[in-house]
Amino acid sequence: MLNKKFSPEKQSAFAARFEAQKIAFGPVVFQCIRYAWKRGMLQALADAGSEGISLENLVTTEKWSRYALKLVLETCLSAGIVYLREGHYVLDKTGYCVLTDSITQININFTHDVCYQGLFLLEQSLDEEKPLGLTHLGPWTTIYEGLSTLPEPAKTSWFDFDHFYSDTSFPSIMPDVFATAPRRVMDIGANTGKFSYAALSYNQETELHLVDLPVQLKVAEENLNAQGFRERAHFHPTNLLDTTATLPENMDLIWMSQFLSCFSESAISSILERTAKALVPNGQLLIMDTFWDRQQYDIASYCLINTSPYFTTMASGNSKIYESTDYIRLAEAAGLKLLTARDGIGYCHSLLRFAKVA
Known part of the structure; x- marks a missing residue:
């Protein structure tokens, strides 16, 4: 068995508190980054290259309102998806992963399309050991009874993930x-x-x-x-x-x-x-x-461990x-x-x- 270590041995109280806030706002950050990816903001930054692009120039494309751009890109900034250089937004390495890495995209789609709404009932699902969140997708006792008839986009996202x-x-x-x-x-x-x-x-x-x-x-x-x-x-x-x-x-x-x-x-x-x-x-x-x-790597263990709540709230309970x-x-x-x-x-x-x- 491999001993996994997901955080530094020596972490300051200040750093620990920052990590705790990332957890508190995790669902908010997830949705904003997904929006930036799905609606083309990250691609626009990638097309701009290492020089980046200003908010004003993004507004002139008329693909997004100034409000939407400013709100979403600031969340992306806080999450290390983008960074600012002389007033220009530039896509950072993590942003490139969201934009180009297939497993990242599959995991995001699975989390959003299959799990997100149902996870609101995780607490009750754990208490009763029943997949109470599954009602957001269909009337089945377990998700396996309904895999072939899942509504889209959940069906595609489930099978892509599997x-x-x-x-x-x-x-x-x-x-x-x-x-x-x-x-x-x-x-x-x-x-x-x-x-x-x-x-x-x-x-x-x-x-x-x-x-x-x-x-x-x-x-x-x-x-x-x-x-x-x-x-x-x-x-x-x-x-x-x-x-x-x-x-x-x-x-x-x-x-x-x-x-x-x-x-x-x-x-x-x-x-x-x-x-x-x-x-x-x-x-x-x-x-x-x-x-x-x-x-071998913590990243794989992290993804697998955090798939378990899906089984609780959506699959079998x-x-x-x-x-x-x-x-x-x-x-x-x-x-x-x-x-x-x-x-x-x-x-x-x-x-x-x-x-x-x-």
Whole structure:
């Protein structure tokens, strides 16, 4: 486990108080910076180059009122997005990140379009362990029931967020998946079928068994059938929150990617117990997930830790981004033994390999 340190060891009381004010006004700063990006202010400063541009010249473009420019750019100034040079606003390095960095933009869109309104109910959601903020998007018990019918722009922002963190990992893990030459592979939490498509394309002899909620599995089935995998892809609509729901058995290998973080510890325990029963003797379980304790850099741990409130208020009410030790502890209790752990996959993933204890 990596020991993360997010602030200097020696911080003055004055500096600490300034950091506290950044927290107090965080939502205000977020909205102003998002406005500056979405409405083209940051691009205008980038186009002006290192010399910057004056407020008066920005006003003459008639894209924004003087009031809007002055208010938003002053907030950007306070946040280090821009700086002033001889009366001209100049885009700073952090501003360039907002303007050009894809993961920053994906995170901003996800926070705004999916989470922002619902997070107002975080306190109640934590108390009741229910995703009470989800009502801002739809009438579902969990967000997973409504993913395919989320309103826009939340739907696009959710899938952009999910796929960015997962798709960068799939190409490099196929040798791991097929290291033991499995013939029957189960993809639990198949979502839109992206992993199953990659696995079926990689190995021509493997059968994939996809498990997910009916509404999600319908999308995966349509995608895989369109790619010509109708014969080797098998679909098992299942609500794994139902502890009586069983899994197809005699699996050589079971795959889970960014799946268990959707559930509480008690639900994870139940799922892992059923997973162990579904494996053949000495069969293996591969779990790929984003563990905040296994990141090389604080920036990745920071992003992951602060994704957890989304799970509380929007997704399920009682799940989060876990530490790897949580999964290992729960898997061992279910009769699974950790064989290997590999970090540095894709953007921020780790791969835990378990074997069924004979």
